Amino acid sequence: xxxxxxxxxxxxxxxxxxxxxxxxxxxxxxxxxxxxxxxxxxxxxxxxxxxxxxxxxxxxxxxxxxxxxxxxxxxxxxxxxxxxxxxxxxxxxxxxxxxxxxxxxxxxxxxxxxxxxxxxxxxxxxxxxxxxxxxxxxxxxxxxxxxxxxxxxxxxxxxxxxxxxxxxxxxxxxxxxxxxxxxxxxxxxxxxxxxxxxxxxxxxxxxxxxxxxxxxxxxxxxxxxxxxxxxxxxxxxxxxxxxxxxxxxxxxxxxxxxxxxxxxxxxxxxxxxxxxxxxxxxxxxxxxxxxxxxxxxxxxxxxxxxxxxxxxxxxxxxxxxxxxxxxxxxxxxxxxxxxxxxxxxxxxxxxxxxxxxxxxxxxxxxxxxxxxxxxxxxxxxxxxxxxxxxxxxxxxxxxxxxxxxxxxxxxxxxxxxxxxxxxxxxxxxxxxxxxxxxxxxxxxxxxxxxxxxxxxxxxxxxxxxxxxxxxxxxxxxxxxxxxxxxxxxxxxxxxxxxxxxxxxxxxxxxxxxxxxxxxxxxxxxxxxxxxxxxxxxxxxxxxxxxxxxxxxxxxxxxxxxxxxxxxxxxxxxxxxxxxxxxxxxxxxxxxxxxxxxxxxxxxxxxxxxxxxxxxxxxxxxxxxxxxxxxxxxxxxxxxxxxxxxxxxxxxxxxxxxxxxxxxxxxxxxxxxxxxxxxxxxxxxxxxxxxxxxxxxxxxxxxxxxxxxxxxxxxxxxxxxxxxxxxxxxxxxxxxxxxxxxxxxxxxxxxxxxxxxxxxxxxxxxxxxxxxxxxxxxxxxxxxxxxxxxxxxxxxxxxxxxxxxxxxxxxxxxxxxxxxxxxxxxxxxxxxxxxxxxxxxxxxx
Numbered sequence: 053x054x055x056x057x058x059x060x061x062x063x064x065x066x067x068x069x070x071x072x073x074x075x076x077x078x079x080x081x082x083x084x085x086x087x088x089x090x091x092x093x094x095x096x097x098x099x100x101x102x103x104x105x106x107x108x109x110x111x112x113x114x115x116x117x118x119x120x121x122x123x124x125x126x127x128x129x130x131x132x133x134x135x136x137x138x139x140x141x142x143x144x145x146x147x148x149x150x151x152x153x154x155x156x157x158x159x160x161x162x163x164x165x166x167x168x169x170x171x172x173x174x175x176x177x178x179x180x181x182x183x184x185x186x187x188x189x190x191x192x193x194x195x196x197x198x199x200x201x202x203x204x205x206x207x208x209x210x211x212x213x214x215x216x217x218x219x220x221x222x223x224x225x226x227x228x229x230x231x232x233x234x235x236x237x238x239x240x241x242x243x244x245x246x247x248x249x250x251x252x253x254x255x256x257x258x259x260x261x262x263x264x265x266x267x268x269x270x271x272x273x274x275x276x277x278x279x280x281x282x283x284x285x286x287x288x289x290x291x292x293x294x295x296x297x298x299x300x301x302x303x304x305x306x307x308x309x310x311x312x313x314x315x316x317x318x319x320x321x322x323x324x325x326x327x328x329x330x331x332x333x334x335x336x337x338x339x340x341x342x343x344x345x346x347x348x349x350x351x352x353x354x355x356x357x358x359x360x361x362x363x364x365x366x367x368x369x370x371x372x373x374x375x376x377x378x379x380x381x382x383x384x385x386x387x388x389x390x391x392x393x394x395x396x397x398x399x400x401x402x403x404x405x406x407x408x409x410x411x412x413x414x415x416x417x418x419x420x421x422x423x424x425x426x427x428x429x430x431x432x433x434x435x436x437x438x439x440x441x442x443x444x445x446x447x448x449x450x451x452x453x454x455x456x457x458x459x460x461x462x463x464x465x466x467x468x469x470x471x472x473x474x475x476x477x478x479x480x481x482x483x484x485x486x487x488x489x490x491x492x493x494x495x496x497x498x499x500x501x502x503x504x505x506x507x508x509x510x511x512x513x514x515x516x517x518x519x520x521x522x523x524x525x526x527x528x529x530x531x532x533x534x535x536x537x538x539x540x541x542x543x544x545x546x547x548x549x550x551x552x553x554x555x556x557x558x559x560x561x562x563x564x565x566x567x568x569x570x571x572x573x574x575x576x577x578x579x580x581x582x583x584x585x586x587x588x589x590x591x592x593x594x595x596x597x598x599x600x601x602x603x604x605x606x607x608x609x610x611x612x613x614x615x616x617x618x619x620x621x622x623x624x625x626x627x628x629x630x631x632x633x634x635x636x637x638x639x640x641x642x643x644x645x646x647x648x649x650x651x652x653x654x655x656x657x658x659x660x661x662x663x664x665x666x667x668x669x670x671x672x673x674x675x676x677x678x679x680x681x682x683x684x685x686x687x688x689x690x691x692x693x694x695x696x697x698x699x700x701x702x703x704x705x706x707x708x709x710x711x712x713x714x715x716x717x718x719x720x721x722x723x724x725x726x727x728x729x730x731x732x733x734x735x736x737x738x739x740x741x742x743x744x745x746x747x748x749x750x751x752x753x754x755x756x757x758x759x760x761x762x763x764x765x766x767x768x769x770x771x772x773x774x775x776x777x778x779x780x781x782x783x784x785x786x787x788x789x790x791x792x793x794x795x796x797x798x799x800x801x802x803x804x805x806x807x808x809x810x811x812x813x814x815x816x817x818x819x820x821x822x823x824x825x826x827x828x829x830x831x832x833x834x835x836x837x838x839x840x841x842x843x844x845x846x847x848x849x850x851x852x853x854x855x856x857x858x859x860x861x862x863x864x865x866x867x868x869x870x871x872x873x874x875x876x877x878x879x880x881x882x883x884x885x886x887x888x889x890x891x892x893x894x895x896x
Contacts, residue, residue, distance in 0.1 A: 126248030351618025376424030496520030593825030
């Protein structure tokens with residue numbers, strides 16, 4: 053009998069080894085140097101090397117090296133061996149995660165075997181426990197696209213899942229002989245648990261609750277206490293640095309929502325996370341957008357049928373699993389049930405909503421499905437062999453179908469990566485991949501080779517620092533207004549912007565390449581999905597042509613969509629471009645044609661399309677729906693603005709009248725002024741011309757439109773046309789009119805600059821700065837300084853603008869001259885210190 057058991061177990065182990073090799077092969081076929089997930093992945097790699105080099109958990113890629121508080125250090129600690137062998141390399145870090153994925157599958161097999169043996173003994177089945185249900189569950193987990201994806205990303209999900217299963221295995225295998233050893237191991241694992249993922253506190257609370265219910269389990273309070281102390285120390289550290297992000301966000305959200313709002317929010321969030329759990333259990337569900345979709349080229353083949361059917365099946369699987377937990381409550385089943393409950397309770401108030409948060413529950417739920425099926429079968433009575441075979445076949449059919457769907461999706465993930473590795477630059481030119489494939493590592497190599505060490509960079513992806521080795525700051529350009537971008541450039545002292553290329557149409561406000569009046573933004577690198585933009589002063593204070601056409605974004609989005617109609621990123625980009633082109637009805641019709649696809653970006657943009665079409669009730673419905681969807685935190689500002697606008701319009705009865713929807717000169721002027729503030733100067737000019745073309749425009753409205761057109765002529769380098777526009781303005785007392793008139797007079801006076809025109813030079817320089825064209829003031833002051841090198845007032849203004857534009861050698865020379873004039877001037881000393889700080893070099 054023992055020989056038969058060993059033979060069966062040996063065969064199961066061989067099958068497990070085959071599964072592990074297959075999984076390792078799939079994972080290895082997805083290896084590349086890209087980081088994919090950001091900002092987490094690069095942070096883990098950078099902080100791991102920081103722990104090695106500096107023995108401190110700090111942002112050494114940012115000036116001043118402030119302490120890092122956004123994420124706990126557990127994942128970076130696990131990556132220390134990779135950081136020692138291959139610093140800043142993504143591949144070895146990914147191999148580390150893959151090894152944890154393999155360990156997870158081994159622990160999952162061991163845990164299922166423990167549960168199966170316990171189930172067989174409790175149901176009094178004769179013969180040894182069959183291992184094929186265990187292997188079936190292991191195979192389903194190993195081929196799950198979510199599991200394969202996160203096993204090849206530098207993320208903490210898979211190591212956390214392995215750690216959690218290790219804890220469950222220790223509890224399930226505990227006996228009188230190994231109790232002390234297991235307690236020591238459990239204490240060590242729980243001490244590390246909150247450092248790996250903050251939400252790991254759910255398992256700690258579950259174990260504490262389970263331990264309190266029985267005196268025999270009070271020993272488990274030791275690891276629970278250790279885990280809570282670890283988490284408390286981490287929070288105290290962050291609070292001492294005024295950066296306790298997690299708890300402060302949770303408390304602020306609870307205060308702002310109020311008791312009723314909090315309850316409603318918790319219910320909505322729990323339902324959303326439950327839907328994410330359903331999508332994790334049954335990949336490729338219709339009406340859902342899985343996380344791995346963005347890592348494919350041509351979209352997904354979704355399962356047939358309605359969404360509710362698969363949600364019902366998922367609910368049935370969850371119910372069977374929970375029943376199995378209750379049957380094995382003394383072997384950790386009750387602990388796992390409490391873990392599920394605490395996880396959903398925490399996620400219901402968690403500040404962020406992402407489908408990956410429920411991924412660690414996947415092996416826990418699958419582990420108890422065989423036990424639940426066995427317990428249900430035993431409850432119904434042991435069927436005869438024929439009936440049993442029929443039931444087994446009925447269960448194998450959906451399991452096999454799910455396995456095939458998962459394997460097909462895994463094959464697509466691997467195929468996409470193989471194309472990336474084989475085709476190089478051609479891959480980006482023909483496949484138009486999503487922004488996740490943008491190779492910031494290669495761009496970082498260019499930065500390191502082509503720029504001095506003190507160069508500072510604003511970047512869309514922080515993995516640039518892993519190869520660029522420069523001070524950087526992460527900036528989401530698509531969410532940053534031109535004014536905010538200028539502030540970011542000033543605060544960091546950046547010389548380059550690094551962003552997505554034109555295939556990611558909405559990844560950067562590309563009109564600024566033509567229309568930025570403060571800086572000349574010029575692309576100097578455009579390869580593998582990444583553009584590097586050099587920042588220089590706009591010495592002319594004018595706009596230019598050639599880098600981006602107004603309809604280029606819509607044309608590019610349409611081209612990508614025609615080639616990849618099922619790709620979500622292509623759908624989102626096309627919809628956004630329709631809105632920017634003010635084609636609101638076309639945008640509404642486009643989303644309707646997509647059917648039941650659920651995505652927060654599409655829903656949010658659909659809301660704005662309804663706003664543009666002045667259907668505010670429908671817009672409010674879409675914004676409300678978007679506020680409850682995964683990923684809504686990243687779009688919270690846009691969604692909240694939409695909700696507020698719709699509520700204001702709906703509360704104002706006049707907003708729904710026909711008269712308000714009619715185009716009027718006043719409304720066109722407001723639109724023109726709004727576009728001007730956003731630096732869409734050509735659009736502003738078009739609407740200003742509509743005002744003058746209207747026969748209903750009053751004198752005041754016409755004057756403001758002509759003033760805007762005069763400003764456009766000036767930034768377009770046409771002062772004669774600007775002067776002609778100003779002559780037609782009736783109200784000569786307007787401040788903006790007087791400022792422009794004075795500017796034109798001074799420019800005419802200073803056409804041939806002379807040494808005795810100091811006062812006029814300073815006055816015109818002030819006007820240029822007040823009009824937002826400091827580069828032109830820099831040009832004027834540079835010429836004046838050449839004529840009057842000993843003039844301290846001109847030199848002072850010149851030095852300020854040189855430092856404003858981070859022209860450090862020129863600014864340092866100017867301030868050293870000023871120090872000779874005024875050795876005790878504190879402002880000069882402060883400026884020289886700032887220059888010294890801007891010359892600092894990062895320690896990679």
